[in-house]
Amino acid sequence: MPEHSISRARALGTRWLGVGLAAVIAVVTLGLGVTGRLTLYISPESVWFACAAAVVTIAGAIWSCTLPLGAEGDHGHDHGTAGDVSSAASSDPGDPASEGADAPPRAARPSLAGVGAVAGGVIATGVVAAALVLPPASLSVELAMSRAGEQTALFAGSDTVALGVADTSTFGVGDWASVFAAATNTAAYDGATVKLTGFVTPDAADDDGVNLTRLVITHCVIDAQTAALPVSVDPSEYPTGQWVEVTGTVRADTDGKLRIEPSDVIAIEEPGDPYEY
Structure with missing residues (x-):
């Protein structure tokens, strides 16, 4: 897969796991508040606060859609190019990293982080999907x-x-x-x-x-x-x-x-x- 497509998919995933899931939860919260069923989960005194927070979250999600994909990872400074990093590493012959001593762990970490991110994303998406599909219900007698x-x-x-x-x-x-x-x-x-x-x-x-x-x-x-x-x-x-x-x-x-x-x-x-x- 081209590097551009991979970067775009990663940016979409990051946005979904951030403002995407938050916006869906906010919509569900507002729906429950309007129908009077939010009291199945929180006290009546807290309903106004939850609905106000949901409105702010939806507004923030709409605003975030005006940002270009990948902007979430922009910290406002230049991380440099791969060539710069390689050059900096080779300039210090005493650095173990320049000799490839840490190459296997460095290669493994992104893979483990990626698996964790995917697993967390699947679980979070499943929880949100359940909130959308399952009808609201009170706590059980059991x-x-x-x-x-x-x-x-x-x-x-x-x-x-x-x-x-x-x-x-x-x-x-x-x-x-x-x-x-x-x-x-x-x-x-x-x-x-x-x-x-x-x-x-x-x-x-x-x-x-x-x-x-x-x-x-x-x-x-x-x-x-x-x-x-x-x-x-x-x-x-x-x-x-x-x-x-x-x-x-x-x-x-x-x-x-x-x-x-x-x-x-x-x-x-x-x-x-x-x-x-």
Whole structure:
């Protein structure tokens, strides 16, 4: 293959692995933001920032297309010609490089670097292609179950909950999970009414029980934590992963543990925003 064609192909590859992939990700981000599905990956408060960054990235990609191919490798100085390098090397007879001592390693390095670049490019392209082809989806029930017990989902007023003086009227699954885990005066919550949405998972502490579970995220799905509440429901009535809306009452058992005693449980479809924040 002519050297000019090789250089052109290398320049195209460099541009694709740089602004090309970034532009595709930016377009996907904007598409998810416009359709309201970006919250499947990040918190609603971060959507505006992600979309603004995507717009800037697309603008930069468009601008980069005005540059000639290969400009990415131009550092603003002359690297010299092959003849200059050869002449400089031969001018110092004491230099091992001039005697060809390092010839095999020098020949091997570009080959290994090229293989690494191609492999990285294929992987990166595959990831971006998956983002384009695969439909956006929420984190799986299996992931939520695997993270259960790693860390109790806390909300800003956790200290107030421990004192037993919190207003629970707006609590979600994550907030109540903090209460169940940290409240020192559980009797103060006995009789509180709740209406919560989550999915069913097995209760690890009770083979005959189930939990109402929800994933709580702070910034994005990477930091998702599992919040689970024990609910007095027959495990055979709802399969693992079934989304339900539970209306009921918080009850404090004689051993000081809290649970939800439902008055109504309705099976529902997964909500458009499956997370709590």
